[in-house]
Amino acid sequence: MTLPTTMRYVDLPSFGGPDVMTMASGPVPAPKAGEVLVKVEAAGVNRPDVAQRQGSYPPPKDASPILGLEVAGTVVAIGEGETDYAVGDKVCGLANGGGYAEFCTLPQGQVLPWPKGYDAVKAAALPETFFTVWANLFQMAGLTEGETVLIHGGSSGIGTTAIQLAKAFGADVLTTVGSQAKAEACVKLGARRSINYKTEDFAEVVKAETDGKGVDIILDMIGAAYFEKNIASLAKDGCLSIIAFLGGSTVEKLNLAPIMVKRLTVTGSTMRPRTASEKRAIRDDLVASAWPLLDAGTVAPVIHGVFPIDKVADAHRLMEDSSHIGKIVLTL
Structure with missing residues:
Protein backbone atom coordinates (compact mmCIF):
# COMPACT_ATOMS: atom_id res chain seq x y z
CA MET A 1 0.00 0.00 0.00
CA PRO A 127 -9.78 3.29 24.74
CA GLU A 128 -9.85 6.52 26.76
CA THR A 129 -12.69 5.53 29.08
CA PHE A 130 -11.59 1.92 29.52
CA PHE A 131 -7.96 2.87 30.26
CA THR A 132 -9.14 5.53 32.74
CA VAL A 133 -11.75 3.43 34.52
CA TRP A 134 -9.55 0.35 34.74
CA ALA A 135 -6.54 2.26 36.09
CA ASN A 136 -8.47 4.26 38.67
CA LEU A 137 -11.33 2.02 39.75
CA PHE A 138 -9.66 -1.39 39.59
CA GLN A 139 -5.87 -0.98 39.72
CA MET A 140 -5.61 1.98 42.12
CA ALA A 141 -8.83 1.81 44.16
CA GLY A 142 -8.91 -2.00 44.05
CA LEU A 143 -12.64 -2.51 43.45
CA THR A 144 -13.62 -6.11 44.15
CA GLU A 145 -16.78 -8.23 44.14
CA GLY A 146 -19.28 -7.31 46.83
CA GLU A 147 -18.07 -3.74 47.36
CA THR A 148 -20.25 -0.68 46.89
CA VAL A 149 -19.10 2.09 44.55
CA LEU A 150 -20.44 5.60 43.94
CA ILE A 151 -19.77 6.86 40.42
CA HIS A 152 -20.23 10.59 39.86
CA GLY A 153 -21.18 11.72 36.35
CA GLY A 154 -22.82 8.38 35.65
CA SER A 155 -24.11 9.35 32.22
CA SER A 156 -20.72 10.47 30.87
CA GLY A 157 -18.47 8.27 28.76
CA ILE A 158 -16.42 7.49 31.88
CA GLY A 159 -19.56 6.93 33.94
CA THR A 160 -21.36 4.59 31.55
CA THR A 161 -18.17 2.52 31.25
CA ALA A 162 -17.55 2.46 35.00
CA ILE A 163 -21.12 1.42 35.81
CA GLN A 164 -20.97 -1.53 33.43
CA LEU A 165 -17.51 -2.74 34.46
CA ALA A 166 -18.22 -2.40 38.18
CA LYS A 167 -21.50 -4.30 37.78
CA ALA A 168 -19.84 -7.01 35.66
CA PHE A 169 -17.26 -7.61 38.39
CA GLY A 170 -19.90 -7.97 41.10
CA ALA A 171 -20.01 -4.51 42.69
CA ASP A 172 -23.09 -2.69 43.98
CA VAL A 173 -23.30 0.55 41.98
CA LEU A 174 -24.71 3.95 42.93
CA THR A 175 -24.32 6.99 40.69
CA THR A 176 -25.11 10.69 40.44
CA VAL A 177 -26.66 12.40 37.41
CA GLY A 178 -28.42 15.65 36.53
CA SER A 179 -31.73 14.53 34.99
CA GLN A 180 -34.39 11.84 35.13
CA ALA A 181 -33.50 10.59 31.65
CA LYS A 182 -29.86 10.17 32.69
CA ALA A 183 -30.94 8.43 35.89
CA GLU A 184 -33.04 5.93 33.96
CA ALA A 185 -30.18 5.27 31.52
CA CYS A 186 -27.76 4.54 34.36
CA VAL A 187 -30.16 2.12 36.04
CA LYS A 188 -30.54 0.25 32.75
CA LEU A 189 -26.74 -0.03 32.57
CA GLY A 190 -26.56 -1.62 36.01
CA ALA A 191 -26.72 1.06 38.72
CA ARG A 192 -28.90 0.03 41.66
CA ARG A 193 -29.70 3.66 42.45
CA SER A 194 -29.14 6.77 40.37
CA ILE A 195 -29.19 9.99 42.40
CA ASN A 196 -30.31 13.26 40.79
CA TYR A 197 -27.90 15.76 42.36
CA LYS A 198 -30.18 18.66 41.36
CA THR A 199 -33.04 17.44 43.54
CA GLU A 200 -31.33 15.15 46.09
CA ASP A 201 -28.39 15.37 48.51
CA PHE A 202 -26.19 12.50 47.37
CA ALA A 203 -24.51 12.13 50.77
CA GLU A 204 -27.90 11.65 52.46
CA VAL A 205 -29.02 9.16 49.79
CA VAL A 206 -25.76 7.19 50.11
CA LYS A 207 -26.23 7.01 53.86
CA ALA A 208 -29.77 5.72 53.44
CA GLU A 209 -28.90 3.27 50.65
CA THR A 210 -26.01 1.75 52.63
CA ASP A 211 -27.72 1.64 56.06
CA GLY A 212 -25.32 4.27 57.31
CA LYS A 213 -22.17 2.34 56.36
CA GLY A 214 -21.16 4.40 53.33
CA VAL A 215 -19.62 3.28 50.06
CA ASP A 216 -16.27 1.54 49.67
CA ILE A 217 -15.09 3.54 46.65
CA ILE A 218 -16.04 6.82 44.97
CA LEU A 219 -14.99 7.59 41.39
CA ASP A 220 -15.11 11.38 41.23
CA MET A 221 -14.68 13.84 38.37
CA ILE A 222 -16.08 16.88 40.23
CA GLY A 223 -13.32 17.60 42.76
CA ALA A 224 -13.56 20.42 45.29
CA ALA A 225 -17.33 20.98 45.13
CA TYR A 226 -17.97 17.37 46.21
CA PHE A 227 -14.92 16.72 48.40
CA GLU A 228 -16.50 17.14 51.84
CA LYS A 229 -19.61 15.13 50.95
CA ASN A 230 -17.44 12.47 49.32
CA ILE A 231 -15.44 12.04 52.53
CA ALA A 232 -18.69 11.84 54.51
CA SER A 233 -20.05 9.22 52.09
CA LEU A 234 -17.13 6.79 52.36
CA ALA A 235 -17.17 3.74 54.62
CA LYS A 236 -14.25 2.84 56.88
CA ASP A 237 -11.15 1.98 54.82
CA GLY A 238 -12.84 3.57 51.81
CA CYS A 239 -11.12 5.15 48.82
CA LEU A 240 -11.84 8.39 46.98
CA SER A 241 -10.43 8.27 43.44
CA ILE A 242 -10.33 11.69 41.74
CA ILE A 243 -9.99 11.83 37.95
CA ALA A 244 -11.05 15.41 37.10
CA PHE A 245 -11.91 18.79 38.63
CA LEU A 246 -15.12 19.90 36.93
CA GLY A 247 -16.11 21.48 40.25
CA GLY A 248 -12.75 23.04 41.07
CA SER A 249 -9.46 21.81 42.52
CA THR A 250 -9.11 23.91 45.69
CA VAL A 251 -10.88 23.02 48.93
CA GLU A 252 -10.90 25.60 51.75
CA LYS A 253 -11.51 25.03 55.49
CA LEU A 254 -11.49 21.26 55.16
CA ASN A 255 -11.82 19.07 58.25
CA LEU A 256 -9.26 16.29 57.75
CA ALA A 257 -10.28 14.33 60.86
CA PRO A 258 -12.68 11.94 59.07
CA ILE A 259 -9.83 10.79 56.81
CA MET A 260 -7.91 9.63 59.89
CA VAL A 261 -10.88 8.31 61.85
CA LYS A 262 -12.21 6.23 58.92
CA ARG A 263 -8.72 5.29 57.60
CA LEU A 264 -9.57 6.67 54.17
CA THR A 265 -7.42 6.74 51.05
CA VAL A 266 -7.60 9.71 48.67
CA THR A 267 -5.98 9.09 45.31
CA GLY A 268 -6.00 10.57 41.83
CA SER A 269 -4.35 10.38 38.47
CA THR A 270 -4.31 11.60 34.91
CA MET A 271 -3.72 9.21 32.03
Whole structure:
Protein backbone atom coordinates (compact mmCIF):
# COMPACT_ATOMS: atom_id res chain seq x y z
CA MET A 1 0.00 0.00 0.00
CA THR A 2 1.36 3.39 -1.01
CA LEU A 3 0.63 5.94 1.68
CA PRO A 4 -0.20 9.55 0.89
CA THR A 5 2.24 12.20 2.06
CA THR A 6 -0.41 14.61 3.33
CA MET A 7 -3.57 14.25 5.39
CA ARG A 8 -6.50 16.27 6.68
CA TYR A 9 -6.60 17.04 10.38
CA VAL A 10 -8.24 19.37 12.89
CA ASP A 11 -5.97 22.35 13.49
CA LEU A 12 -5.94 24.48 16.63
CA PRO A 13 -4.43 27.82 15.54
CA SER A 14 -5.41 29.48 18.83
CA PHE A 15 -7.09 28.61 22.14
CA GLY A 16 -10.75 29.39 22.71
CA GLY A 17 -14.25 28.17 21.96
CA PRO A 18 -15.25 25.34 19.60
CA ASP A 19 -15.10 27.56 16.51
CA VAL A 20 -11.33 28.12 16.80
CA MET A 21 -10.82 24.61 15.37
CA THR A 22 -10.36 24.44 11.59
CA MET A 23 -9.68 21.73 9.02
CA ALA A 24 -6.13 21.82 7.66
CA SER A 25 -3.69 19.75 5.62
CA GLY A 26 -0.31 18.53 6.84
CA PRO A 27 2.21 15.69 6.60
CA VAL A 28 1.30 12.10 7.45
CA PRO A 29 3.27 11.13 10.58
CA ALA A 30 5.83 8.34 10.32
CA PRO A 31 5.71 5.64 13.00
CA LYS A 32 8.76 5.66 15.27
CA ALA A 33 10.29 2.54 16.78
CA GLY A 34 7.63 0.80 18.85
CA GLU A 35 4.73 2.54 17.11
CA VAL A 36 2.11 1.65 14.52
CA LEU A 37 0.53 4.04 12.03
CA VAL A 38 -3.26 3.81 11.84
CA LYS A 39 -5.50 5.06 9.05
CA VAL A 40 -8.18 6.57 11.24
CA GLU A 41 -11.82 5.72 10.59
CA ALA A 42 -13.24 7.15 13.82
CA ALA A 43 -11.94 9.14 16.80
CA GLY A 44 -13.46 9.62 20.24
CA VAL A 45 -14.14 13.06 21.73
CA ASN A 46 -13.18 13.50 25.38
CA ARG A 47 -13.12 16.26 28.00
CA PRO A 48 -9.30 16.51 27.88
CA ASP A 49 -9.73 17.50 24.20
CA VAL A 50 -11.95 20.38 25.30
CA ALA A 51 -9.45 21.40 27.97
CA GLN A 52 -6.59 21.32 25.45
CA ARG A 53 -8.63 23.44 23.03
CA GLN A 54 -9.25 25.95 25.82
CA GLY A 55 -5.53 26.07 26.66
CA SER A 56 -5.59 24.38 30.09
CA TYR A 57 -4.31 20.89 29.14
CA PRO A 58 -1.12 21.11 27.06
CA PRO A 59 0.15 17.94 25.37
CA PRO A 60 3.40 16.32 26.57
CA LYS A 61 6.52 17.59 24.79
CA ASP A 62 6.94 14.42 22.72
CA ALA A 63 3.24 14.13 21.76
CA SER A 64 1.44 15.39 18.67
CA PRO A 65 -0.12 18.83 19.24
CA ILE A 66 -3.16 17.69 17.25
CA LEU A 67 -6.24 17.03 19.40
CA GLY A 68 -7.55 13.51 19.95
CA LEU A 69 -6.68 10.74 22.41
CA GLU A 70 -8.42 7.66 21.00
CA VAL A 71 -8.89 6.26 17.52
CA ALA A 72 -10.02 3.20 15.60
CA GLY A 73 -8.95 2.18 12.14
CA THR A 74 -6.54 0.04 10.13
CA VAL A 75 -2.81 -0.49 10.69
CA VAL A 76 -1.04 0.78 7.55
CA ALA A 77 2.61 0.90 8.68
CA ILE A 78 4.75 -0.37 11.55
CA GLY A 79 7.83 1.20 13.11
CA GLU A 80 10.95 -0.73 14.05
CA GLY A 81 10.66 -3.42 16.72
CA GLU A 82 8.49 -6.42 17.46
CA THR A 83 4.74 -6.02 17.37
CA ASP A 84 1.64 -8.11 17.93
CA TYR A 85 -0.04 -6.39 14.99
CA ALA A 86 0.33 -6.51 11.22
CA VAL A 87 -0.53 -4.17 8.36
CA GLY A 88 -4.24 -4.59 7.67
CA ASP A 89 -5.29 -5.29 11.26
CA LYS A 90 -8.33 -3.48 12.62
CA VAL A 91 -7.30 -1.82 15.87
CA CYS A 92 -8.25 0.85 18.34
CA GLY A 93 -5.96 2.52 20.80
CA LEU A 94 -5.05 5.24 23.23
CA ALA A 95 -3.16 8.01 21.46
CA ASN A 96 -0.87 10.50 23.17
CA GLY A 97 -2.31 13.06 20.74
CA GLY A 98 -3.06 13.29 17.04
CA GLY A 99 -6.40 11.47 16.92
CA TYR A 100 -8.38 14.14 15.06
CA ALA A 101 -6.66 13.29 11.78
CA GLU A 102 -6.74 10.88 8.86
CA PHE A 103 -3.60 9.14 10.17
CA CYS A 104 -2.37 8.72 13.75
CA THR A 105 0.58 6.96 15.36
CA LEU A 106 -0.01 4.74 18.40
CA PRO A 107 2.56 3.25 20.79
CA GLN A 108 2.31 -0.52 20.41
CA GLY A 109 1.60 -0.93 24.12
CA GLN A 110 -1.56 1.17 23.78
CA VAL A 111 -3.10 -0.74 20.87
CA LEU A 112 -6.11 -3.03 21.24
CA PRO A 113 -8.04 -5.20 18.75
CA TRP A 114 -11.61 -4.40 17.80
CA PRO A 115 -13.95 -6.55 19.90
CA LYS A 116 -16.00 -9.15 18.03
CA GLY A 117 -18.61 -7.63 15.72
CA TYR A 118 -17.49 -4.05 16.29
CA ASP A 119 -17.29 -1.26 13.73
CA ALA A 120 -14.95 1.75 13.88
CA VAL A 121 -17.38 3.98 15.79
CA LYS A 122 -17.89 1.48 18.61
CA ALA A 123 -14.18 0.63 18.75
CA ALA A 124 -13.15 4.31 18.88
CA ALA A 125 -15.44 4.82 21.89
CA LEU A 126 -13.44 2.39 24.03
CA PRO A 127 -9.78 3.29 24.74
CA GLU A 128 -9.85 6.52 26.76
CA THR A 129 -12.69 5.53 29.08
CA PHE A 130 -11.59 1.92 29.52
CA PHE A 131 -7.96 2.87 30.26
CA THR A 132 -9.14 5.53 32.74
CA VAL A 133 -11.75 3.43 34.52
CA TRP A 134 -9.55 0.35 34.74
CA ALA A 135 -6.54 2.26 36.09
CA ASN A 136 -8.47 4.26 38.67
CA LEU A 137 -11.33 2.02 39.75
CA PHE A 138 -9.66 -1.39 39.59
CA GLN A 139 -5.87 -0.98 39.72
CA MET A 140 -5.61 1.98 42.12
CA ALA A 141 -8.83 1.81 44.16
CA GLY A 142 -8.91 -2.00 44.05
CA LEU A 143 -12.64 -2.51 43.45
CA THR A 144 -13.62 -6.11 44.15
CA GLU A 145 -16.78 -8.23 44.14
CA GLY A 146 -19.28 -7.31 46.83
CA GLU A 147 -18.07 -3.74 47.36
CA THR A 148 -20.25 -0.68 46.89
CA VAL A 149 -19.10 2.09 44.55
CA LEU A 150 -20.44 5.60 43.94
CA ILE A 151 -19.77 6.86 40.42
CA HIS A 152 -20.23 10.59 39.86
CA GLY A 153 -21.18 11.72 36.35
CA GLY A 154 -22.82 8.38 35.65
CA SER A 155 -24.11 9.35 32.22
CA SER A 156 -20.72 10.47 30.87
CA GLY A 157 -18.47 8.27 28.76
CA ILE A 158 -16.42 7.49 31.88
CA GLY A 159 -19.56 6.93 33.94
CA THR A 160 -21.36 4.59 31.55
CA THR A 161 -18.17 2.52 31.25
CA ALA A 162 -17.55 2.46 35.00
CA ILE A 163 -21.12 1.42 35.81
CA GLN A 164 -20.97 -1.53 33.43
CA LEU A 165 -17.51 -2.74 34.46
CA ALA A 166 -18.22 -2.40 38.18
CA LYS A 167 -21.50 -4.30 37.78
CA ALA A 168 -19.84 -7.01 35.66
CA PHE A 169 -17.26 -7.61 38.39
CA GLY A 170 -19.90 -7.97 41.10
CA ALA A 171 -20.01 -4.51 42.69
CA ASP A 172 -23.09 -2.69 43.98
CA VAL A 173 -23.30 0.55 41.98
CA LEU A 174 -24.71 3.95 42.93
CA THR A 175 -24.32 6.99 40.69
CA THR A 176 -25.11 10.69 40.44
CA VAL A 177 -26.66 12.40 37.41
CA GLY A 178 -28.42 15.65 36.53
CA SER A 179 -31.73 14.53 34.99
CA GLN A 180 -34.39 11.84 35.13
CA ALA A 181 -33.50 10.59 31.65
CA LYS A 182 -29.86 10.17 32.69
CA ALA A 183 -30.94 8.43 35.89
CA GLU A 184 -33.04 5.93 33.96
CA ALA A 185 -30.18 5.27 31.52
CA CYS A 186 -27.76 4.54 34.36
CA VAL A 187 -30.16 2.12 36.04
CA LYS A 188 -30.54 0.25 32.75
CA LEU A 189 -26.74 -0.03 32.57
CA GLY A 190 -26.56 -1.62 36.01
CA ALA A 191 -26.72 1.06 38.72
CA ARG A 192 -28.90 0.03 41.66
CA ARG A 193 -29.70 3.66 42.45
CA SER A 194 -29.14 6.77 40.37
CA ILE A 195 -29.19 9.99 42.40
CA ASN A 196 -30.31 13.26 40.79
CA TYR A 197 -27.90 15.76 42.36
CA LYS A 198 -30.18 18.66 41.36
CA THR A 199 -33.04 17.44 43.54
CA GLU A 200 -31.33 15.15 46.09
CA ASP A 201 -28.39 15.37 48.51
CA PHE A 202 -26.19 12.50 47.37
CA ALA A 203 -24.51 12.13 50.77
CA GLU A 204 -27.90 11.65 52.46
CA VAL A 205 -29.02 9.16 49.79
CA VAL A 206 -25.76 7.19 50.11
CA LYS A 207 -26.23 7.01 53.86
CA ALA A 208 -29.77 5.72 53.44
CA GLU A 209 -28.90 3.27 50.65
CA THR A 210 -26.01 1.75 52.63
CA ASP A 211 -27.72 1.64 56.06
CA GLY A 212 -25.32 4.27 57.31
CA LYS A 213 -22.17 2.34 56.36
CA GLY A 214 -21.16 4.40 53.33
CA VAL A 215 -19.62 3.28 50.06
CA ASP A 216 -16.27 1.54 49.67
CA ILE A 217 -15.09 3.54 46.65
CA ILE A 218 -16.04 6.82 44.97
CA LEU A 219 -14.99 7.59 41.39
CA ASP A 220 -15.11 11.38 41.23
CA MET A 221 -14.68 13.84 38.37
CA ILE A 222 -16.08 16.88 40.23
CA GLY A 223 -13.32 17.60 42.76
CA ALA A 224 -13.56 20.42 45.29
CA ALA A 225 -17.33 20.98 45.13
CA TYR A 226 -17.97 17.37 46.21
CA PHE A 227 -14.92 16.72 48.40
CA GLU A 228 -16.50 17.14 51.84
CA LYS A 229 -19.61 15.13 50.95
CA ASN A 230 -17.44 12.47 49.32
CA ILE A 231 -15.44 12.04 52.53
CA ALA A 232 -18.69 11.84 54.51
CA SER A 233 -20.05 9.22 52.09
CA LEU A 234 -17.13 6.79 52.36
CA ALA A 235 -17.17 3.74 54.62
CA LYS A 236 -14.25 2.84 56.88
CA ASP A 237 -11.15 1.98 54.82
CA GLY A 238 -12.84 3.57 51.81
CA CYS A 239 -11.12 5.15 48.82
CA LEU A 240 -11.84 8.39 46.98
CA SER A 241 -10.43 8.27 43.44
CA ILE A 242 -10.33 11.69 41.74
CA ILE A 243 -9.99 11.83 37.95
CA ALA A 244 -11.05 15.41 37.10
CA PHE A 245 -11.91 18.79 38.63
CA LEU A 246 -15.12 19.90 36.93
CA GLY A 247 -16.11 21.48 40.25
CA GLY A 248 -12.75 23.04 41.07
CA SER A 249 -9.46 21.81 42.52
CA THR A 250 -9.11 23.91 45.69
CA VAL A 251 -10.88 23.02 48.93
CA GLU A 252 -10.90 25.60 51.75
CA LYS A 253 -11.51 25.03 55.49
CA LEU A 254 -11.49 21.26 55.16
CA ASN A 255 -11.82 19.07 58.25
CA LEU A 256 -9.26 16.29 57.75
CA ALA A 257 -10.28 14.33 60.86
CA PRO A 258 -12.68 11.94 59.07
CA ILE A 259 -9.83 10.79 56.81
CA MET A 260 -7.91 9.63 59.89
CA VAL A 261 -10.88 8.31 61.85
CA LYS A 262 -12.21 6.23 58.92
CA ARG A 263 -8.72 5.29 57.60
CA LEU A 264 -9.57 6.67 54.17
CA THR A 265 -7.42 6.74 51.05
CA VAL A 266 -7.60 9.71 48.67
CA THR A 267 -5.98 9.09 45.31
CA GLY A 268 -6.00 10.57 41.83
CA SER A 269 -4.35 10.38 38.47
CA THR A 270 -4.31 11.60 34.91
CA MET A 271 -3.72 9.21 32.03
CA ARG A 272 -1.75 11.25 29.52
CA PRO A 273 1.47 11.80 31.55
CA ARG A 274 1.77 8.09 32.45
CA THR A 275 4.77 6.29 31.00
CA ALA A 276 4.55 3.92 28.05
CA SER A 277 5.21 0.94 30.34
CA GLU A 278 2.45 2.03 32.74
CA LYS A 279 -0.03 2.34 29.88
CA ARG A 280 1.08 -1.04 28.50
CA ALA A 281 0.32 -2.64 31.87
CA ILE A 282 -3.18 -1.18 31.81
CA ARG A 283 -3.62 -2.37 28.20
CA ASP A 284 -2.55 -5.89 29.15
CA ASP A 285 -5.06 -5.97 32.02
CA LEU A 286 -7.82 -4.75 29.68
CA VAL A 287 -7.04 -7.49 27.14
CA ALA A 288 -7.16 -10.14 29.86
CA SER A 289 -10.13 -8.93 31.90
CA ALA A 290 -12.30 -6.39 30.05
CA TRP A 291 -12.06 -7.34 26.37
CA PRO A 292 -13.69 -10.76 26.92
CA LEU A 293 -16.70 -8.89 28.36
CA LEU A 294 -16.85 -6.74 25.21
CA ASP A 295 -16.48 -9.80 22.97
CA ALA A 296 -19.36 -11.45 24.80
CA GLY A 297 -21.58 -8.35 24.72
CA THR A 298 -21.74 -8.19 28.54
CA VAL A 299 -20.32 -4.65 28.39
CA ALA A 300 -20.64 -2.23 25.47
CA PRO A 301 -19.95 1.45 24.82
CA VAL A 302 -22.90 3.83 24.90
CA ILE A 303 -22.78 6.06 21.81
CA HIS A 304 -24.71 9.32 22.06
CA GLY A 305 -23.65 11.18 18.93
CA VAL A 306 -21.56 10.68 15.79
CA PHE A 307 -20.24 13.65 13.79
CA PRO A 308 -18.17 13.89 10.60
CA ILE A 309 -14.79 15.37 11.44
CA ASP A 310 -15.54 18.68 9.71
CA LYS A 311 -18.36 19.13 12.28
CA VAL A 312 -15.92 18.84 15.19
CA ALA A 313 -17.08 22.17 16.63
CA ASP A 314 -20.60 20.77 16.99
CA ALA A 315 -19.19 17.71 18.76
CA HIS A 316 -17.32 19.91 21.24
CA ARG A 317 -20.39 22.04 21.86
CA LEU A 318 -22.33 18.89 22.73
CA MET A 319 -19.56 17.79 25.10
CA GLU A 320 -19.57 21.18 26.84
CA ASP A 321 -23.37 21.22 27.03
CA SER A 322 -23.24 17.96 29.05
CA SER A 323 -26.66 16.85 27.76
CA HIS A 324 -25.21 13.68 26.24
CA ILE A 325 -25.45 10.16 27.62
CA GLY A 326 -22.33 8.16 26.75
CA LYS A 327 -19.71 8.82 24.10
CA ILE A 328 -19.31 11.35 21.28
CA VAL A 329 -17.41 10.12 18.21
CA LEU A 330 -15.98 11.71 15.05
CA THR A 331 -15.88 9.85 11.74
CA LEU A 332 -13.41 10.31 8.90
